[in-house]
Amino acid sequence: MKINIELLKDLERTIDTINPEKGKIPIKILGYGEISLVFEIVDDPLHLAYKRIPIFDSVRQVKRHVWAFDTYNRILREDLGIILPEQEAIWFKDEEGKIQFYIIQQKVDTEAVGNHVIHNVSDQEVETLILLAMREMKKIWMLNKTNENLDLGIDGQISNFVVLDYNPNNPKIDETKKLLYLDTSTPMFRKNGAEAMEAILFLKSAPSFLRFLLKALFLQEVLDRYYDWRLVTIDLLANFFKEQKPEIIPLLIRRINRFFKEEAIDFNIEPITIQEVQKYYKSDKTIWVAFQNTRRIDRYIKTKLFRKKYNFYLPGKIKR
Numbered sequence: 001m002k003i004n005i006e007l008l009k010d011l012e013r014t015i016d017t018i019n020p021e022k023g024k025i026p027i028k029i030l031g032y033g034e035i036s037l038v039f040e041i042v043d044d045p046l047h048l049a050y051k052r053i054p055i056f057d058s059v060r061q062v063k064r065h066v067w068a069f070d071t072y073n074r075i076l077r078e079d080l081g082i083i084l085p086e087q088e089a090i091w092f093k094d095e096e097g098k099i100q101f102y103i104i105q106q107k108v109d110t111e112a113v114g115n116h117v118i119h120n121v122s123d124q125e126v127e128t129l130i131l132l133a134m135r136e137m138k139k140i141w142m143l144n145k146t147n148e149n150l151d152l153g154i155d156g157q158i159s160n161f162v163v164l165d166y167n168p169n170n171p172k173i174d175e176t177k178k179l180l181y182l183d184t185s186t187p188m189f190r191k192n193g194a195e196a197m198e199a200i201l202f203l204k205s206a207p208s209f210l211r212f213l214l215k216a217l218f219l220q221e222v223l224d225r226y227y228d229w230r231l232v233t234i235d236l237l238a239n240f241f242k243e244q245k246p247e248i249i250p251l252l253i254r255r256i257n258r259f260f261k262e263e264a265i266d267f268n269i270e271p272i273t274i275q276e277v278q279k280y281y282k283s284d285k286t287i288w289v290a291f292q293n294t295r296r297i298d299r300y301i302k303t304k305l306f307r308k309k310y311n312f313y314l315p316g317k318i319k320r
């Protein structure tokens with residue numbers, strides 16, 4: 001993959017993490033999750049998407065992460081046949097000696113990313129999209145079932161899937177469509193029960209005064225959730241609240257329960273109920289809103305009171 005590392009170093013020198021689109025090198029935000037900032041460089045002839053993940057303190061830590069990233073993605077692609085973008089993990093030390101880590105991917109058309117697609121196709125087609133996502137996930141849990149000492153997790157949210165050969169001017173989804181999986185930067189797998197990725201990294205974007213508390217309260221729960229197909233599915237469903245499409249959830253639940261009965265019978269998964277999805281959404285929302293608010297406070301303390309750099313980009317108020 002062709003990457004201009006000097007450009008990235010230049011970007012690191014000048015990035016404004018509070019207003020990232022206003023820095024010297026013009027970037028445009030493609031999306032953000034809770035930790036990474038995903039952007040493109042304006043007029044980039046290479047058409048790349050950059051995921052900036054500022055969580056590493058040591059070379060040992062980042063090397064381990066690159067290993068976990070490579071291994072996880074090799075399993076997804078080669079063993080399971082899941083389609084991934086062309087991508088690479090890179091890191092370097094910036095001028096201050098701090099480790100900067102990026103996942104760089106070939107850029108996909110934003111219109112074809114699942115959370116955009118669901119607003120532009122019929123309910124029937126959203127149902128089909130979800131079915132296709134469930135079939136991708138089945139590959140993961142088939143592997144988990146047949147491998148005693150290996151467990152894979154995945155984040156099944158609809159914003160992580162891209163519809164290939166999608167025409168935004170004539171949007172259509174049917175069962176012949178292929179999906180690409182984007183969210184490859186968190187390598188979730190366990191060998192003999194041991195997490196490949198250093199678990200504490202999940203919390204790195206939390207204010208240090210909170211990390212201890214979050215670790216004690218939520219870390220294991222949040223991690224385990226990605227290894228449990230039923231919970232991953234509930235998470236996928238609950239996201240339709242955040243996407244402002246709650247009315248479609250009952251339809252999707254019925255389709256998913258049928259999928260579990262017809263196509264995944266060997267996994268013995270109990271039917272999902274709307275009450276569970278609602279309850280999950282409420283608790284998840286509470287956790288994330290509290291998390292984002294304390295991060296804003298932390299940023300204020302660092303930048304305004306101590307005049308230090310705040311390394312994470314915080315999205316504006318997310319409508320949930």
Ligand SMILES: Nc1ncnc2c1ncn2[C@@H]1O[C@H](COP(=O)(O)OP(=O)(O)OP(=O)(O)O)[C@@H](O)[C@H]1O
Nearest residue numbers: 030031032033034035036038049105107108159183
């Ligand atoms: N290769 C890409 N091309 C175009 N847009 C992308 C690409 N990768 C990601 N995006 C956009 O950015 C969003 C977030 O990316 P991704 O899912 O990889 O990270 P994330 O959810 O932020 O992960 P985390 O929360 O673990 O930090 C995607 O939903 C998508 O809209």
Ligand SMILES: [Mg+2]
Nearest residue numbers: 033159160183
């Ligand atoms: Mg994502």
